[in-house]
Amino acid sequence: MKKLKYIIGAVIIAFGASMFSGCVDQIKVGDGFLEKAEGEDVDEDLIFSRKVYTEYLLWQCYEGLYSPFKNCYTLNAGLMEGLSDIMHSELGWDDIGRMFYTGNLTAANANAGWVQSRFAFISQGGIQNMSNQSKRSIWNCVRDCELLIDNIHRVPDMTDAEKARYTAEAKVILATKYLDGIRHFGGLPIVDHAFKGEDQMEEGRSSLEKTVAFAVGLLDEAIAEPNLPWNLPDADLATWAGRMTKGSAVGVKAKLLHYVASPIFNNDTPYCTEQPQDAVDARQVWYGNYDVQRWQAVVAACEQFFQMNDANGGYYKLVEASSPTEDGYRSAYRKAYRARGNKETLVEVHDRVYMTDWDQSPANVWHSGACAATLDWMEMFPWADGKEYDGQKYYGQKPAEKDIFTDRDPRLYETMVVQKRNLKYQIYGEDNPIQMWVGGEFKVCGSDWACKPWGFPTYKYVLDLGSDDQGGQGTIDDEPIQVAYLRLAEIYLIYAEALAETGKNAEALKQLNTVRRRVGLGDIEVMNRNLNLTTDKNNLIKEIMRERVCELGFECENRFHDMNRRLMVDDFKKQLRGMRVYRLDEQGNRVEKAWSKDSGEPFPTNFEYEAYDIQGSNPRFVWSNPDRWSNKWILAPLPPEEINKNYGLTQNPGWN
Template sequence: MKPYKLYIAIFSTLALSVFLSSCNKFLEENPLDTKISDQFWKTPADAQSAVNGLYFGGVPYLHNIDVDGGWTPKATMWGGIMSGLFVDKRKDRTFTNASENSTFNIESFNSTAAKLWSEYYIGISRANFVIANIPTMSGVLDQATIDNYVAQGKFFRALAYFSLVKDFGDVPLIDAPFTSTDGIYKPRTPAADIYRFIEQDLISIADGNALPDKAFYDNGCYVTKPMAQSLLAQVYLQWAGAPLNGGNEYYAKAADWALKVINGGKHALIHPNGTTADLNSAYNIIKTTKNSNEIIYAKEYNMTSYNVGNSYPARSIGADAFQWKDADNNNVFKPAGDVMYNAYLPCDMLLNSYAPQDIRIKEKQFFFRNYTDATGISHTLSNVGNWAWFDEAALKSGRDGDYNMPMIRYAEILLIAAEGLARTGKEAEARGYLNQVRRRAGLPDETASGPNLITAILTERLHEFPLEFKIWDDIRRTRLYPEADGHQSGKLKWTPLASAAIQNKPDGFTKVGAIPEYALLWPIPLGEMQANPAIQEQNPGWK
């Protein structure tokens, strides 16, 4: 892949007339016209369409990428499956089989690595074009609009580089658009310098006035100041841990930026004093809402109106549900482009680690086993289903769904604040933020201190975000792996990765040391190394 080629594709897929009032404007991707680059950046519609393109490529698009086409795990799931804490029950692709058998070699992982690498640089290329060209439109756009558009470009460039550096370590730093083939061969930049580049982008927009100080949905689903602050808090939390090991300085920074979001007052927990265990619970509102200020950032979908659908519903439930019949002997669910199968089944160890009173483990909160159809017939799944992704209307009509997918929630910001404070000696404050999340879930306040408090925070992150793809990053930055600490105890032990019993290596078995440390980074795609003579070295360990 040559990065400069990406830009030709960008302008042929952007809508050039998208001035709608709601966040659904992002979902109108059908181009009304196409322009080559030297004809672009002439009108407000050009600028708006380029900005809208940021919300589709790059990191957001990982929610649409499969391993080898349909019926396989999405790119968002790959880390969780590699961890063994989540299982692809279909098992008909190289990635899943290699992961379960700990066959961590380039041949098995090159294809998936290439998809990640390519998509991240698509996001970076789009952002670079916005950042470089929008300021040239001073005769077309007012300064406030220019500043806002550039800030959105910086957010998405930072988001893409953050994902890229976590997945690959040292990577080429491309900070401006290519307009020719000159200089396209970039060597790998040290990861520490990539983090500093991300920091520079985010600090420039997280405290200024270019981005609105609003909640995500209140801002029409465009980038907000709390989004930038939240991403910076995530960056510092990861930076504090392995492999850079920034330590307390960066844990403190993570907490400081999380506290800016908290004290900013634009976001809050749904049902902060405790929620119900029914379909009106906070967790069901998180699933279905398109207006809650608990959501700081979400991947948008709208199949009904714009034919941009969420295909997670087909991965929420096992293939046995295809056989369910109602009282009239009709199929309960209809096949669509995605066959129903559970590509991300939480392992039994994780499910059994929740305390019985934890609302999140109760039926039809995050997970489910039972479903009653419209004719009153009850059905039971062979394996647990992922209720957080289940979309009844979509599955009954045989199409993708409409629910948005949370990418950053306020609960995560509370837990980042808790961890950053706990690791820098401010334990009373840390417990306060941790216990906000626990209290909402129906759990008693945590009173632990020292290492036990850190363990409690890490456990809470896994229990609160089992289906939001946080665990692989947590394993990578801590080099710790969750193990059982009593049946339904509400606790987990976090054991050094090298000595931990890794789940489902293969399915149904544990294996100590099944994930070598080098596998926490993806291999540099072979096609990229062959195309770019400036990249000479593969990530250590990959053969």
């Protein structure tokens, strides 16, 4: 009997209330795969002796899907979007502030102790410690998927159709792990079998092209599998929402090809020319040239998705508003990114049932300013008619001639809390509207300042998080949440970008406007004629990037990865800003106190808007001297101790 020298993760069957919540939540996965008597080894013969045990392994594979809110993937509770320009962390202990903002991260300290780089290449303690779930690496999930793929044929009480479907699901999950790794490291070792915990990694680092081909091959095999359905039947959503489908596979294929077609890899010049250059020379961190056919491959993948979706009754569709109103648009958008089992989400991750279920991020550290929205992000949202935001001209006026928070893109109000007249926060009644001005009452997070250090508390995902057990006055909704790893809105935007890159502006605009219309925005080329979007490729791509951050910001670090893949160096170096809102009396004097319905005064309508440069306790090292920036930050370092094992790893450029 072949003994397993690693533990795959304990399974506790959670029946009852959790049964409705989706495939991963039904099976609570902990630190050991099978409960067993003390001193008894778990072996492959046992795992693959019964269907139920093999299913536990498949659920373990699902548990390895990436979520930015899962502690094992955070940077000591820090959220990776805090490295982008839409959020800045004020948290005192996360690695965002301690290591990245200071510029103190090195290859040597990137995975030591509590410190973690952007993504763990290997678990702390190496392959021999792969059961360590505190800082999960790529390979934990890779190993579980390959173990299932290699051995599922042995299970006696499964049908061939079930074996084929489960194998296809594991291949899609496996491909997502390679996408995760490529986004942080570039080319990876190709692991096409289940390696053992006592073994050293056998394969060295592959070229980017070979790594991509391996992942795409897995997805193509899943797409070709007749027993993998295009979508889950509606009757299965309550129990099985979150399981992989053909739709998931084609969507992930488009997302992967989109990333690697971007300037980070698809370029005549490597993204970083600093030593060491071994990975550059081996084509592990770029293709070595620019080829428009890589963008054409993205177009083809998107068209494959839409053609297959049409052939299957158009199952996947955007969540549309029930009424063409601000509230209707907000509700539809929230359901699209947050609600389980909606028909827009292609890959949904269930890392907890409710947002209040304990985990540091974002539920706890939100209160301490770990994911605080910036003025830069607020300004990216257009006016409600679809025109570019130009409210900067009202800054500093006493009072401002226009309420800059009224008549904006409805997604703004679902993303951050702003001082919008008549905006009612969920926990407040009709007589107690939001008071975001200096001195106003905003106690939802148990503090006057902690959750809004730059003026805008994050609303996306956390909503009105602030219940008594979290130290505030608020309530949280009781709807089970998902993390949208990929949804249809992103496919439209991927398609738009690829079409623009291949010179098809008119077709790209159709895809872009499809997403905008869901929240009532006018067609972008009509509302912003000065941008010449039908002819100006560069302007169109900029607008697609802006649309991506309005639609997808704070979902699986989409903005951070966009900045990396498009080499948006100027945006990494720019000084980020916050905003102070001041309440003014009729004479134009600032009134720094809360408003009460019992005061006899009407709710304030006169405001002054003051933009300012963020400093706080965690200023970024490039703000005082942008020349300190290095393009090495575009990819993460690999652990030197793994490189020194001499199985074929190379270090990424700039990391010594």
